[in-house]
Amino acid sequence: MSEQLKVKTMQEFMAEGKQPEILFWVGSAGSFDDRAKKISRAFVKLLNKADVDFAVLGTEESSTGDVAKRAGNEFLFQMQAMMNIEVLNGYEIKRIVTCDPHSFNTLKNEYPSLGGNYDVVHHTQYLKELIDNGRLTITGDGYKGKRITFHDPCYLGRANSVFDAPRELLAKTNAELVEMKRHKKTALCCGAGGAQMFKEPEKGDMDVNVLRTKGALETNPNIIATGCPYCNTMMTDGIKAHEKEDSVTVLDVAEVLANSQGL
Amino acid sequence: MEYLPNIIFAVALIAGIGFFVRNVKKLTRNIKLGRDVDVSDNKAQRWKNMAKIALGQTKMVVRPIAGIMHVIVYVGFIIINIEVLEIILDGLFGTHRLFSPLGPVYDLLIGSFEILALLVIVAVVVFWIRRNIIRIQRFIKPEMKGWPKTDGNMILYIEFVLMVLFLTMNAADFQLQQLGAEHYKQAGAFPVSQFIVPLLDGLSESSLILVERTAWWLHILGILAFLNYLYYSKHLHILLAFPNTYYGKIKPQGQFNNLESVTKEVKLMMDPDADPYAAPAEDSTAEPEKFGASDVMDLNWVQLLNAYTCTECGRCTAECPANQTGKKLSPRKIMMDTRDRLEEVGKIMDANKGEFFSDGKQLLNDYITPEELWACTTCNACVQACPVSIDPLSIIVEMRRYLVMEQSAAPTELNNMMSNIENNGAPWPYNQMDRLNWVNE
Numbered sequence: 131m132s133e134q135l136k137v138k139t140m141q142e143f144m145a146e147g148k149q150p151e152i153l154f155w156v157g158s159a160g161s162f163d164d165r166a167k168k169i170s171r172a173f174v175k176l177l178n179k180a181d182v183d184f185a186v187l188g189t190e191e192s193s194t195g196d197v198a199k200r201a202g203n204e205f206l207f208q209m210q211a212m213m214n215i216e217v218l219n220g221y222e223i224k225r226i227v228t229c230d231p232h233s234f235n236t237l238k239n240e241y242p243s244l245g246g247n248y249d250v251v252h253h254t255q256y257l258k259e260l261i262d263n264g265r266l267t268i269t270g271d272g273y274k275g276k277r278i279t280f281h282d283p284c285y286l287g288r289a290n291s292v293f294d295a296p297r298e299l300l301a302k303t304n305a306e307l308v309e310m311k312r313h314k315k316t317a318l319c320c321g322a323g324g325a326q327m328f329k330e331p332e333k334g335d336m337d338v339n340v341l342r343t344k345g346a347l348e349t350n351p352n353i354i355a356t357g358c359p360y361c362n363t364m365m366t367d368g369i370k371a372h373e374k375e376d377s378v379t380v381l382d383v384a385e386v387l388a389n390s391q392g393l
Numbered sequence: 394m395e396y397l398p399n400i401i402f403a404v405a406l407i408a409g410i411g412f413f414v415r416n417v418k419k420l421t422r423n424i425k426l427g428r429d430v431d432v433s434d435n436k437a438q439r440w441k442n443m444a445k446i447a448l449g450q451t452k453m454v455v456r457p458i459a460g461i462m463h464v465i466v467y468v469g470f471i472i473i474n475i476e477v478l479e480i481i482l483d484g485l486f487g488t489h490r491l492f493s494p495l496g497p498v499y500d501l502l503i504g505s506f507e508i509l510a511l512l513v514i515v516a517v518v519v520f521w522i523r524r525n526i527i528r529i530q531r532f533i534k535p536e537m538k539g540w541p542k543t544d545g546n547m548i549l550y551i552e553f554v555l556m557v558l559f560l561t562m563n564a565a566d567f568q569l570q571q572l573g574a575e576h577y578k579q580a581g582a583f584p585v586s587q588f589i590v591p592l593l594d595g596l597s598e599s600s601l602i603l604v605e606r607t608a609w610w611l612h613i614l615g616i617l618a619f620l621n622y623l624y625y626s627k628h629l630h631i632l633l634a635f636p637n638t639y640y641g642k643i644k645p646q647g648q649f650n651n652l653e654s655v656t657k658e659v660k661l662m663m664d665p666d667a668d669p670y671a672a673p674a675e676d677s678t679a680e681p682e683k684f685g686a687s688d689v690m691d692l693n694w695v696q697l698l699n700a701y702t703c704t705e706c707g708r709c710t711a712e713c714p715a716n717q718t719g720k721k722l723s724p725r726k727i728m729m730d731t732r733d734r735l736e737e738v739g740k741i742m743d744a745n746k747g748e749f750f751s752d753g754k755q756l757l758n759d760y761i762t763p764e765e766l767w768a769c770t771t772c773n774a775c776v777q778a779c780p781v782s783i784d785p786l787s788i789i790v791e792m793r794r795y796l797v798m799e800q801s802a803a804p805t806e807l808n809n810m811m812s813n814i815e816n817n818g819a820p821w822p823y824n825q826m827d828r829l830n831w832v833n834e
Contacts, residue, residue, distance in 0.1 A: 137832045158819040160831070167831035174832075188829040192818030200771050201807050202685065202793030204652045206814060208659040239648035244656065284772040289647025315777055319714040324771030328810040328820055332768040335719030342714075 135174045139188040140221045150185035152256070153223045155237065157230035158193050159359035165366070166359035169229050172388040173253050179393060180266035184227070190217050196236040201325035208244065211236075215246035225249045227256045229384065231286035231358045232323075238290070252286055254296040254357050254383050261302065272390040273305035279351040280307065280383075281342065281365060282317035283358035296357050296383045303390040308349040318342045320356075320364035327360050343368025347378065354380045402484035402613075409617030416624035420701065422747075423739045427694030432640045439639045442782065447638040452780040456708070459523075462516040466552070469513040470631065476506050476559070480613050490566075493580030503581035507563065510556045511585045517549045517556075524549075531707030534716075536726040541627070541705055548628050555615050562608035564589035565601050574598050577605075630704035634781045637702040640695045641782025646773040649790060654682045685794025688755040689735045692791060699783040700731035709775035709785060715768040722768040724775035724785035730760035731788060757792055766792050767804060 159166040195210030238250035260266035321338025365380045454460030563586035569577035709724035796802045810820045818825045
């Protein structure tokens, strides 16, 4: 077991009669996927460092239903949404932070008309806020001389116009940021969205993640950074397809920051 | 007999506009076959979008060559309408160059029309080369064979001919003015057509008049014909781009609508006080609403307007990750299929006094296959790329909804994923009680 993280559940806060500053919505990937769990841990390390009073739902959290909705199962989506809203409203949650752009998008945009109104931010936005408020300081040149290219997750970037926060965070590490030909509004999908993560792709010449990774590799990076657990998986697989796993690493922005601080 | 040309002109004008109005009515009827959707919100934002995207062409210039050429043709089209107004008035009243008393302003107007006409010719030639010689990828995709290809070229030919007629008319006019022919008063500046004049050298006054009149008549009749060609063509975008950008999506691209009919049922299901044996609601005679879309009538009218607005430029398809990796999905084809099917439904209604009888066909399967629908990553690249705010993704999602909720026809892996969510609250078969294990790993 690695270093102990300080993570409290909403139930614990409730028992103490307190409210946390934010709720960290871990998401299904962040809870169960081995690679994505590391992103959750890296983000929590940063929260701990900044001394943020945050809570998770723990076993009371359930799938947002986002992936069911994109697959066309509106029933399942709304059942999940309403169950989650009941829990969130029960705890009087105001502010939610998540590392998963898909959870971010659906909680922010699709939950309100079903009765769930929260201030939802992506973890890159929240980390930037902590830095801007002076609660979190990023020091050192651990990444100086490293080339990082940021892959925009569709549901963070194009879908919700969050382009700057992740880039500004990466810049804090003094790494050299390089842009892919297709970035920001014209970024190419990693291939996982719209429930593709959970099925074999349709017949074609190539898989989407291989094409996207090709674009990333053209920038000759040391690190491909992203802000989505699904993008992370797809890009990691893409690196393997191009046999570059020895020279290029795929990391979440939170991991880059945590690593740079030796957390 | 003196008024014969005026009468013929009036008849042509009325027939041309009348036929156009008839087609516009048909168009409106077809679009209204779609489900109702509330787009009365955010008027200020909507007007702004229309001004920026349709009038200002901001999304066209994302691709600079095509964009700038398009702006030229577009400006040429708008400005030349002032000339068309003069032609119409001249035609009705038997006058010639009615606006010429404007003097230097008139010279400036005619001069700039000529320059624009020349620029339009250049642009049209470039467009033709891109389509037929360079064969740019997005113009030779499978859905662009046959009529869509012919239609694309036809528009270029018509525009080319109209501009050549305009310049020929001016050249003959200019020559007649210099000869001091009766009726052809000195007016206008001819910076471009003066170079055509040498070609008319040696023609008698009456031959020149014949050339001038022929060009004049063909020009205006051509414009009326072109107006009526619109309905049958992708060129309809010159009109529909405006309402389409006004009614286009103003929410974040990632936000999909929540189906209200589903909300009602889910609330009932989750309500512990609901009586499962209660009598059905009062309007139980009404046909239960279909979930999702299998045919054009299940889509909303903005989606149908989208289909008529699509000009098949293929920027959506060129940006689509599925299409780029050789999968069958092409967002442009989704729009073209929707329009084709809607036209087919319209024709059935025309043949049956406005009533629709099933022809055993529908949009799903007969036009769009599930394979195309399941290849979509819902990344919104197509929506972003569209220069006129068309949303092919919303149609794909509606059709997936039909496949999943009405037909239970999702790919097996997705069914597994969905039953995992139902049973474990996660798309993977893990226990909800293990959700916090990551903290201590």
